[in-house]
Amino acid sequence: MSEPAIMEIDNVNFENHQPVYNDKKEILEGFLRPQKMLNPKFFYDHHGSVLFEKITQLPEYYPTRIERKILKDNAQSIADHCGTETIIMEPGSGSSEKVRILLDSLRPRAYVPMDIAGDFLLESAIKLGGQFPWLDIHAVCADFSQPGWIPEKIPEGKRLVFYPGSTFGNMQPEDALDFLEKLKIFLNGSGGVLIGIDLHKPEALLNAAYNDREGITAQFNLNALNNINQLAEADFDLANFEHHAFYNSNEQRIEMHLVSQRDHSVSIDGETITFGKNESIHTESSYKYTVDSFSTLVASAGFRVVNSWVDEEVLFSVHYLELD
Ligand code: SAH
Numbered sequence: 389m390s391e392p393a394i395m396e397i398d399n400v401n402f403e404n405h406q407p408v409y410n411d412k413k414e415i416l417e418g419f420l421r422p423q424k425m426l427n428p429k430f431f432y433d434h435h436g437s438v439l440f441e442k443i444t445q446l447p448e449y450y451p452t453r454i455e456r457k458i459l460k461d462n463a464q465s466i467a468d469h470c471g472t473e474t475i476i477m478e479p480g481s482g483s484s485e486k487v488r489i490l491l492d493s494l495r496p497r498a499y500v501p502m503d504i505a506g507d508f509l510l511e512s513a514i515k516l517g518g519q520f521p522w523l524d525i526h527a528v529c530a531d532f533s534q535p536g537w538i539p540e541k542i543p544e545g546k547r548l549v550f551y552p553g554s555t556f557g558n559m560q561p562e563d564a565l566d567f568l569e570k571l572k573i574f575l576n577g578s579g580g581v582l583i584g585i586d587l588h589k590p591e592a593l594l595n596a597a598y599n600d601r602e603g604i605t606a607q608f609n610l611n612a613l614n615n616i617n618q619l620a621e622a623d624f625d626l627a628n629f630e631h632h633a634f635y636n637s638n639e640q641r642i643e644m645h646l647v648s649q650r651d652h653s654v655s656i657d658g659e660t661i662t663f664g665k666n667e668s669i670h671t672e673s674s675y676k677y678t679v680d681s682f683s684t685l686v687a688s689a690g691f692r693v694v695n696s697w698v699d700e701e702v703l704f705s706v707h708y709l710e711l712d
Pocket residue numbers: 428429432437440444452479480481482483484486502503504505530531532533534552553554555
């Protein structure tokens with residue numbers, strides 16, 4: 389991996405590993421499969437990150453609201469488990485909104501937000517640094533689905549991974565296990581993981597959360613094509629696709645697709661890709677767990693659930709994990 393570009397602004401240090409964005413091959417491979425697919429990381433250019441923030445404020449999108457409440461209501465108990473003076477690393481930190489809830493009780497030695505959306509990450513880190521002048525921030529722009537993303541140049545100390553939002557659920561369970569293996573490198577034999585996991589619930593609630601009335605989730609889904617147009621010199625016309633999201637009860641996941649409204653073809657990095665009417669691109673899976681199924685999954689990667697916090701309606705969960 390080439391040396392990252394580094395920038396320093398007051399209490400914020402920003403490392404840019406310039407991730408993935410030239411990986412036309414990865415994009416094209418997804419379109420050559422029988423079920424066309426796109427890794428959900430391609431939602432997140434700057435505009436996609438702004439749209440995600442809008443999603444988090446929608447009445448139907450319960451995960452952010454409930455997780456924030458769990459963190460607020462249990463901030464002291466969480467600090468008692470995670471410890472203070474740690475180095476907190478947050479993969480997929482986005483706007484870094486949730487960590488704010490814990491900063492006063494966790495009083496970390498440093499905070500390492502890392503995200504694929506570099507401009508949005510930098511803006512968020514500068515804003516956070518201004519609001520918490522005592523906090524040492526080491527923002528890292530990198531792609532955690534690629535090897536070598538664990539930042540090396542961070543302060544010494546006990547480590548805590550903060551992975552809220554159920555972004556873990558956007559990985560296939562086998563990829564999620566690989567991801568946990570990589571976290572062990574960062575944890576360096578000690579420390580823990582504070583992770584947010586969305587839970588099973590009535591299908592109507594799930595379907596509503598991914599089909600909001602304002603159509604923001606539809607815009608977020610379609611924006612992936614805008615991003616691909618930039619990244620892979622493609623010529624998708626967004627008007628040819630419609631958002632489709634539904635709960636797949638066999639797989640226990642929400643699936644998001646973009647469905648072609650007509651027979652047509654698209655050029656991607658010089659290759660012609662054809663779409664039939666009603667053919668879809670699978671753009672995201674969002675797996676839902678139970679506290680038990682999640683505990684069983686992480687145990688197979690050598691982690692033990694030390695404590696779990698859930699809301700009164702058991703809609704969302706936050707867990708503290710340690711290495712077994
Ligand atoms: N943690 C925040 C944001 C969750 S949205 C919250 O809980 O609200 C998911 C975030 O993960 C986005 O900011 C997105 O840019 C980032 N992300 C998705 N795939 C990624 C990847 N492969 N590498 C790095 N960041 C990624």
